[in-house]
Amino acid sequence: MKTHFDCITCMLNGLISLFKQGLIEEKYQETVIKEVLAYYANIDFSQSPLLTNRNLHRVIRKIANNPDPYKKLKDNMNKEAVKYCEKYKDIVLKSDNPLDKALRIAVAGNVIDFGPGHSIEIEKNIEKLLNEDFVIDDSQELFNDLKKVKNILYLGDNTGEIVFDKLFLEVIGRNDITFVVRNSPILNDATMEDVKFFGIDKLVNVMTNGDDAPGTLLEFTSPEFKEIFDKADLIISKGQGNFEGLSEIKNKNIYFLLMIKCHIIANSVGLKNGDYIVKSALKNKDFAIK
Amino acid sequence: MKTHFDCITCMLNGLISLFKQGLIEEKYQETVIKEVLAYYANIDFSQSPLLTNRNLHRVIRKIANNPDPYKKLKDNMNKEAVKYCEKYKDIVLKSDNPLDKALRIAVAGNVIDFGPGHSIEIEKNIEKLLNEDFVIDDSQELFNDLKKVKNILYLGDNTGEIVFDKLFLEVIGRNDITFVVRNSPILNDATMEDVKFFGIDKLVNVMTNGDDAPGTLLEFTSPEFKEIFDKADLIISKGQGNFEGLSEIKNKNIYFLLMIKCHIIANSVGLKNGDYIVKSALKNKDFAIK
Structure with missing residues (x-):
């Protein structure tokens, strides 16, 4: 792009x-x-x-002599997200299809972005996605792959949001997945500090991608990350930033889980702002941001 | 400001x-x-x-090698404004108080700004102002002054809009008023070309202020304009650009006729975007953009 x-x-x-x-x-x-x-x-x-x-x-x-201008906003997001996760964890675990419900909540969590006062938005979006279809829904393929593949990479996106990714990871129930965040603060993106705040490091493997772009720009990521990326049999990519960086890759088994938040991207892929998608990169390879 | x-x-x-x-x-x-x-x-x-x-x-x-990028939009505005003016001229002339009605239509015309497709907005705003109060209304003082003062300056604002100013000038019925526009194209502001398109030059004195700012910045206007400005007993200033340039002048008999279109200006003077005002500069001298 x-x-x-x-x-x-x-x-x-x-x-x-x-x-x-x-x-x-x-x-x-x-x-x-x-x-x-x-x-x-x-x-x-x-x-x-x-x-x-x-x-x-x-x-x-x-x-600005400030290593992390978004720190205060991010801390607030983390605290708020924990609150909501407690509530929805219960709904997920008691449901007939916890995997589906946890996926929906993880994708809905991508609404978390910039600024405070999002609590109503988070609840509203989760409730919506618990009952509505994704605009693009390759979740069944994702669930099938989750059962049979070996090397799984999970690319996180925003602070706060990752507590819902944690819930999804708990329901997936594998500790051999690698969860990845940015190397250092950029916007409200999650870093290792947030991973530890939520204890995701106690659940799965965790690492940073070695870069501080607000998405995944492979050419700038660390050799360690690139190696794991190349080996991955399945990549779960959360959010628009990761989608922006990886949408043109045609031969990796990537699932893009996100809310569309930018009219240029929306127009480019024929969707609307606010649309939620679970999109397999291998299915319909022309679906990429121009 | x-x-x-x-x-x-x-x-x-x-x-x-x-x-x-x-x-x-x-x-x-x-x-x-x-x-x-x-x-x-x-x-x-x-x-x-x-x-x-x-x-x-x-x-x-x-x-851009383009002396007037807004030319096409401005020509469209002029053509559209003529259409509406014909309709409202009739209403004004048949009303009990043509001066009040013509003023209302002239102020409502300030909604004309940038881009096409404004026809519904123009009608909607004129209808609204024909029946509602201005948020600040010093129009009675203006009408009194119009009867007794000698040197009157009328500062025009946008293309299209000035046909409604022409209607107001017709109802005022004095040919000794000087109507002023920008010296050359800037945004969608009216120039001498538009003045001639509407034949305002056949009704009153016309001149440019010698500058191409999208408002009146006295220090850049021509000596001829400054002389007439200094002598003026009454100045009718249309639009936000002229208000921006002149709002801090405390000792001239200026009437600001405009729609508030910018949240910074709105906040500064305690009004809202979309508010229409007829404001005497001599009354409440603290009313100036900070």
Whole structure:
């Protein structure tokens, strides 16, 4: 996926929202935004917005003298998500099809993104997905694969959301899966700190991908990650960032589990913002972000 | 008024909208947006957004090799506005209080801004203002002044909109008023070409302010305009751009007639987007954009 002009205003709005929430000190704001504008004035638009965003946030964190501007928001998300997970865990375990229910809750959890006040959204989305169809639903293929394949990689996405991934992992019931997060803070993406907060490291193998893009850009990931990625028989990829980075790979058994949140991506794959999908990369290989 | 961070994304969204409508050739788009970003990376944020916008659009027009990107939209607006004016002229002339009705229609006309497809908006807004109160209403003071003062300046705003100003001028019934527009194309603001299209030059005195900011920045206007401005006993200022430039002037008999269209201005003066006002600058002098 290339960087579109709309990606610039999207990113700037995100940055200005950080300013308004006081998450970047006022004394740094003008310098930060000017550096960001100067960066965009010189970018190669054929680059992925994941890369642009990664580089930009490196600039922001450095100039704002703040290694993790989203820390407070992320901590709030984690605490909120735990609350909801307790409630839905009970529903999953008592249901006729815990695997299906846990998958639905994990995908619904992808609604968690930026900013506080999402509690009603989380509940609303989970309730919706517990009762409605996914817009694309390859979940049966995923469930079949989960029973028969060996090397499973699970690419996490956002803080908070990963507690629902944990619930799904618990129901899958295998401890030989590898759960992956970003190497260091970027936006509200989950890192190893969040993995440990939820104790996912006690359930399955955990690792970082060695990079701080808000998605998976294979060429920048660590050799250790690349090796495990190459060997994987099944990859569960959560969220739009991972989908952006991997959507053009045609020969890996990847399942993309996400909510569509960007109109450019939505248009590109013929979906709408807010659509939830469970999509096998091997089925309909033309389904990729242009 | 200083340039806010939100002004950047507002302006960029406007530019991207021009791209999407094909009003700037695709081959120039990347260079244009990069120049605009580079410009913003170096601005003085204490400057008025009117000035920032003026300079930016000079850059855009030059790089896009297009002296008037909004030409097509403006021509459409003019044609549409004529249609509606015919209808409302009849209502005004048959009413018990033509001056009040014509003022209401002139202020409602300020809804005309950017892009096509505004016809329903225009009708809806005129109907609304014919029957509802202004949020701030100093129109009685304006009507009193119109009867007794000598030198009247009328600062126009947008293409299309000025046909409703013409109707108001017809009802005022004085040919010694001076109607003013921008000196050359900027956004969808009216210029002398539009004044002539509607024949306003046959009704009253007309002139440009000598500048191409999308509002009135006195320090950049021509000596001829400044002289007439200084002498004016009454100034009717249409639209947000003129209000932005003149709102801090405390000792001129200015009446601001406009629809509030920007949340920063709305917050600054304690109003809401979409509010219509007829505001005397001499009454409550603290009413100025900070």
